[in-house]
Amino acid sequence: MKFYLDTANVEEINRINRLGLLDGVTTNPSIIAKEGRDFEETIKEICSIVDGPVSAEVIGLTVDEMVEEARNIETWADNVVVKIPMTEAGLEAVHILSKEGIKTNVTLIFSVAQGLMAAKAGATFVSPFVGRVDDIGEDGIELIQNLNQTLINYNFDTEIITASVRTIGHLEKAAVAGAHIATIPGSLLPKLWKHPLTDNGIQQFLADWEKVPKKAETLS
Numbered sequence: 472m473k474f475y476l477d478t479a480n481v482e483e484i485n486r487i488n489r490l491g492l493l494d495g496v497t498t499n500p501s502i503i504a505k506e507g508r509d510f511e512e513t514i515k516e517i518c519s520i521v522d523g524p525v526s527a528e529v530i531g532l533t534v535d536e537m538v539e540e541a542r543n544i545e546t547w548a549d550n551v552v553v554k555i556p557m558t559e560a561g562l563e564a565v566h567i568l569s570k571e572g573i574k575t576n577v578t579l580i581f582s583v584a585q586g587l588m589a590a591k592a593g594a595t596f597v598s599p600f601v602g603r604v605d606d607i608g609e610d611g612i613e614l615i616q617n618l619n620q621t622l623i624n625y626n627f628d629t630e631i632i633t634a635s636v637r638t639i640g641h642l643e644k645a646a647v648a649g650a651h652i653a654t655i656p657g658s659l660l661p662k663l664w665k666h667p668l669t670d671n672g673i674q675q676f677l678a679d680w681e682k683v684p685k686k687a688e689t690l691s
């Protein structure tokens with residue numbers, strides 16, 4: 472499973488990148504707003520750090536606006552991917568952009584039908600939002616399982632980015648379901664390597680090490 476960070480925070484990105492765990496980054500207007508920096512400058516900096524796709528979202532809602540923004544965003548870096556919302560205009564824009572070889576990530580996917588249509592329109596990535604599906608009392612992981620099986624059934628190259636990941640359980644279950652990618656908040660990812668039994672084990676080993684006779688003590 473590829474790990475993306477769902478953040479525009481350069482410190483978080485560098486921290487995970489140093490571990491060799493980072494395969495890409497996703498952003499959206501809310502994430503960009505949190506950093507209080509210029510959009511283009513932020514995306515260009517992230518693209519220069521990350522060796523993988525970096526999603527930057529359009530703001531326009533009409534086909535023409537989305538296509539124009541996408542063509543501009545695409546010039547910012549070789550690894551930039553244009554994020555497009557799942558609407559009728561979005562599907563048309565994705566279709567146009569895919570014919571131009573511009574990579575797209577269709578976002579705000581909440582059903583198998585939406586994911587299937589985005590793939591048919593030519594999306595490089597689709598982003599189903601597991602946490603927000605859970606929020607309305609449905610099962611976000613079931614959506615990942617069903618969408619993944621659907622894309623397999625029809626041999627699509629489109630990759631699933633599991634988005635709105637809120638818990639370690641979301642990540643693990645999406646991996647078991649076969650999602651290609653999880654995009655993980657910067658605050659959640661460090662929790663993946665923590666386990667209380669690991670910490671207890673280290674403490675126990677250090678305590679026991681104190682009981683091992685050291686060379687100087689053995690000689691005296």
Ligand code: G3P
Pocket residue numbers: 477497499502600602603634635636637654
């Ligand atoms: O990846 C999408 C994400 O940024 C939305 O997450 O937790 O606001 O539903 P959340």
